[in-house]
Amino acid sequence: MHDPNCIFCKIVTGEIPGKKVYEDELILAFHDINPIAPVHLLVIPKAHLGSLADAQAQDGPALGRIMTMAARLARDHGADDGFRLIVNTGRVGRQEVMHVHAHILGGKEPLGAMLPRPKA
Ligand code: 5GP
Ligand code: ZN
Numbered sequence: 001m002h003d004p005n006c007i008f009c010k011i012v013t014g015e016i017p018g019k020k021v022y023e024d025e026l027i028l029a030f031h032d033i034n035p036i037a038p039v040h041l042l043v044i045p046k047a048h049l050g051s052l053a054d055a056q057a058q059d060g061p062a063l064g065r066i067m068t069m070a071a072r073l074a075r076d077h078g079a080d081d082g083f084r085l086i087v088n089t090g091r092v093g094r095q096e097v098m099h100v101h102a103h104i105l106g107g108k109e110p111l112g113a114m115l116p117r118p119k120a
Contacts, residue, residue: 003048008099012046022073026062029073029104038107039079043070050098052089066102079106084114 002009011018012028019031021041032040045062049055055063067085074083083106088095105111 001047003099006048006099008042008044008097008101009048012044021077022069024065026065027069029069032103037105037111039074039077039083039104041073041077041104042101043073043104044099044101049100051095052087052100055100063100070102070104074104074106077104077106078108079104081108082106082110084111 002013007016010016011020011030018028020028021031022029022043023046026046027043028046029041029043032042043066045059045066047059047062049059049062052063070083070085074080083104086103086105087093087100088103
């Protein structure tokens, strides 16, 4: 269920602090420690899952809960006119923390482009 060496598992168990904003039996949401937008939350399954690349059918309920809770979490934190949900995955996705997490990004103004468009 938890990986003793995983930083996000340690936030789940309370071993290290996190600014938690929502918790239920499947998922936990907390503020990103180094925000890149006025609203920057992380939402994770409470059970350790390294990456979306490792997801199995049994992970569906928690991953689904993340999707269905995202709009409410965004709205409750002031992103009431849209937001972006990002799940960086693996090396190419530049995932840094190996416990699946969705970034909820937003604010009052539109965010920057998702990625710079490659020059033709
Ligand atoms: P990734 O690049 O893996 O998608 O994003 C990892 C995110 O986790 C980064 O935005 C980083 O700021 C955040 N982060 C890393 N360590 C901690 C931590 O200990 N606490 C919190 N709240 N966020 C963290
Ligand atoms: Zn973990």
